[in-house]
Amino acid sequence: MKLVVLACLAAVAVAAPQFPEDDPRHIAVLRDNRHDDGEGNYRYEFETENGISVNAEGRPGNVGQANVQGSYRFTLDDGTRVEVTYTADERGFVPESPIFPTSHPLPAHVPELLAIAAEQRRQGITFDEQGKRVTG
Template sequence: MITNGTTSVLPPPHNITSTSTSTSAAMKIIVFACLAALTTAAKLENNPPVAILHENRETDGAGNFRYSFEADNGIQVESSGSTGSEGQIIMQGRYQYLTDEGKIIEVNYIANEDGFQPQSDSIPTSHSSSPSRPINFAAQRQPPQQRFAFQ
């Protein structure tokens, strides 16, 4: 209410309604967001914290490093790296973890100018993409004149 001398002026009713409507919409959005957060949080597993048993980092300032890490849940990481001749990082190392079934998965790797190259008995291998005997596709193809000839 605005007082101007002896006259009181109320704001138009539509302002009260629009403020009330936007407040109501905002409250609905907040309630919906809270319910969504609770639903998402309920789905998360309640895993206990993981203790770090060992962590070591070494660098020499010239781009060479060594890193190792071990947690009480079976995760282990060892990595070392150096700078290559063209400034790229060359790394090698290994990591291991336990599956839900209790199996230890160990992966050794090299990462260099040819990319990340993991090696492990647990990594599926693809079959050779080259056939056992070469196929001469050029000999099997018809010349373009024969393929499009009208008969």
Template sequence: MLLQVILISLAAVALAGPQYRPDYRHIGIVSDTREDHGDGRFRYHFITEHGINAHATGTPGSRGQSNIQGGFSFPFPEGGTGEVNYEADELGYRPQSPLIPTPHPLPAHAIEQIRFAEDQRRRG
């Protein structure tokens, strides 16, 4: 979970950064398909000229949210491709990728919170 928060935070910082750079070059979109039914059902797929490929499909969830299955891939500068597939639903965000180290070690404070919650549950 911590790794997911870190990855999402890094992505947000990257997207929020200044858009003008002297060496900035526009990266064209080769393909972009989008569909939204307004009821939690949607689909998108886009590909950039540099090989970034992202896709997702949403379906209505049991609690009013969209349940999402999707993925993205991107080329590494040194060659090869990184790929992440994910599901996001009532059970949370669950990425799968050989890029994500496993098992995911829990930080000490998270382990303590889990123990505390288990104690509370046992006590009623």
């Protein structure tokens, strides 16, 4: 099994495109800092000349997982700068960014309708599938 995994990794490395430095697709790495204490605590950060940057800091969690806090930044084709911060721990991966879509606010009448429905349930009023009042 290990040999198969090693062979796959070697195939990916050989197949990866290698761009010479004068090729416009070559992106230089401006910064690459890494630290790992061997006990599960680590930190890394890197930045490329096209504006991509990543940083993360991790430590062992109390239930066997890694607890990580980090961020990454990049620029969209339209020039919009995107930054995502995240945590990853026993609760899962939780990203945050102003670019993520958010739900629309409820129309003004919805809270009133929800209050009416709650009051009807409190009074024991029920309705059938067609919306006709059955009890209460």
